[in-house]
Amino acid sequence: MTNPSLRAEPTRRDFLFIATGAVGAIGVAATMVPLIAQMNPDASTIAAGAPIEVDLTPIAEGQIIKVTWRGKPIFISHRTKQEIEQAQSVKLSALPDPQSDQDRVKAGHDQWLVVIGICTHLGCIPISKSGEYNGWFCPCHGSVYDTSGRIRQGPAPANLPLPPYRFVSDTKIEIG
Amino acid sequence: MSGPSKFVPRHPALKWFEARLPIIGLMYDSFVSYPTPRNLNFLWTFGAILSFLLIIQIVTGVVLVMHYTPNVDLAFNSVEHLMRDVNYGWLLRYLHSNGAAMFFFAVYIHMFRGMYYGSYKEPREVLWIIGVIIYLLMMATGFLGYVLPWGQMSYWAATVITNLFSAIPIFGETIVTWLWGGYSVGNPTLTRFFSLHYLLPFVIVAFVVLHVWALHVVGQNNPAGVEPKSDQDTVPFTPYATLKDLFWFVAFMLIYMWFTFYVPNYLGHADNYIPANPSVTPAHIVPEWYYLPFYAILRAIPDKLMGVIALFASIIVLAFLPWLDTSKVKSGRYRPLFKVFFWIFVADCLLLGWLGAKPAEGGYLIATRILTAWYFLHFIVVLPVIGLMEKPLPLPESITADALAKHGAKKKVIAATVAALAVLVGLSTSTRTAQAAGETPKPPQLTWSFSGPFGTFDRAQLQRGFQVYKEVCAACHGLSLLSFRNLAEPGGPGFTTAQAAAVAAEAKVKDGPNDQGEMFERPGRLADRFPSPYPNAQAAAFAFNGAAPPDLSVIAKARTYERGFPTFVFDIFTQYQEAGVDYITALLTGYEDTPADFKLPDGSNYNKYFPGHAIAMPPPLADGVVTYADGSPQTTAQYAKDVSAFLMWAAEPHLEARKRLGFQVMIFLLVLTGLMYFTYEKVWHDVKHPPEETPGQGTKTTRA
């Protein structure tokens, strides 16, 4: 490059190259947006994830039913007196993930426990009414949950999560 | 790719790696230091453009597969799901379908360039033959992909093309049954086509690698057709060829994006928005435009087997080109006689393409036969003979001599292109008004708020149109691809979520099975689709004497009318995409008293715009049948327009987003093209204007 015109105005030349490169790079980056966005949940999946209503009347005391919301199993447990007592009497300091039973149910609806039935370890579905604490037992790697769905033993780090829900009436909840 | 690498690694880690796998050296030699003739014109960038297009096709294709379902019952709807629900799904699909067309467009330029400049001649015969193989693979891939959306054209293309093999004597039927995996085109056919459509692009990639390898062994041909003699004749691939390729690729993207964003369905067929129906063949069945010349050749021959042989021969003959052309001179530029015949051949191919889309009868058929004969004569007689008798012009003594001498010719080419474009545009505007009065009158071209590059829907019109649909059309016609939630989505009629939910709640939706194992009905929810008025297609057909009312979800894209030449060319520039709505509006208002000389079959009605005029649907609209709340005129004409606009939205719910994004992309590409152009000019400055050619400060100051 012996052309003096190029040496005389290096900034202008460099600016042109940098601008072209930058605009090109922006174009490539923008192209990635649709390619990435298309893998997010589509509109029909999002719409299908709308809140669902569950009628609680058919659930007998001591029974646990499983409903599906957004493809996840939701356990609705109609707890017995004894189960509630068990859940409430535990010392919080004895829990790996301390949370009181009151914080896990809606006020005035102590008998209804609603949890997402997915083990917080690696996502298996725990078996109801089993394990040492009479709550849930996860067969995959042996995590044990109590009647409040709290982790008591095993590799899982946290309690069974609570889905967003509210009582529409005393016998009906809306999940989501 | 041959000889010791010019790449000298400096970093010790790189040295260590190169000693074990010299891939960086390979890349360096192939795409950086590789010498390319300095006089290449823009036609030589199409190889790079094609490589980029192949990548785009593969990337978008892999993404489409994530949402597509290869099943005869689900394929059509899964494509529509992609277009409606998946984030940017419409964009990815339009990129893929228009990308295929662009791929062929580019490959045809690439091939004609090779023919004009004799790029197939010694020592590039193998390079050329690999190219012919790639072209064959492309045709197969394009065909297989076209079947996947499982519309009417997909289905019948699959039937017709596979039936080509039934022409084979004795084994024909067995082979076709084997191709189908059944006794007709069906689910096994679709699934294997899907598998192969995914496989073949990677086979193409493999052949492209061979193509590039062969190219880098023998070196590029160039417009002068003389081989490089000194280092002066070539420039390194990077930055010279790289920048030139990129500049022209970005410029090419402008065309590609114009189609994708503004006329995405222009190159497709309306009939392919009708789900496949094995018992009804569309009236006009034509392949995609890029197969038309070959389709014409097939139809030119009145014998089944000979037709198929001619079809394949017309492609295979290309592979023999290196030996059919007897001239030692490569570039057509120095062959006065060849030049003339070359352009005759190009015209022959274009005309064959045009005839391929016309009915095979009368004058069209005779013309097709003459042109088919010429197609083969060109290869078998013209090329060998003119090579022997023609007296070529003197060749330039070197590439450098050519590069520095040809500025006049370039201006002439540009002037000719501009003139041709002007003639084309002039022709199309002048003949737009002079449409011949055919059997079926053409629907009047109405003004729509959603036409053109900045078109948006008129919300009030969509709401009125929905009202007309609900109160009139919905009694017989389904809208099964739409969900109630769509009514409240941006870019649509602009109902509130509460209004849409209320519409949904009015509908009865079948759900279940419940805990007792029974199906039950419940009020609709936002996420539900519009329920069909009939439990199944048979019930619909039975209720209407066999003529089932079509679903209206994509009807605005599934109907069109013949635009005629040259209007259809002009439509690309005016972005005319409203053939469907114009037709539907005309149809809804086109009921007339039966003319005395027309025999109307029982149970049908006379409609001016319906092909054949006898339509089963009685006039659905009449003045005053729908009461508008917004004071719009309650006339048939107004109802028809409103419901058509609504159906356009139903067929293309992301139309507004498409046009909006399209504008941004076009602006971006224009800026990038400009920048690329100046960068390219700057880098090439020394090559195009060597210092010894332009001494003194004078020229430099004028360029600064």
Ligand code: FES
């Ligand atoms: S997944 Fe439940 S214990 Fe591991």
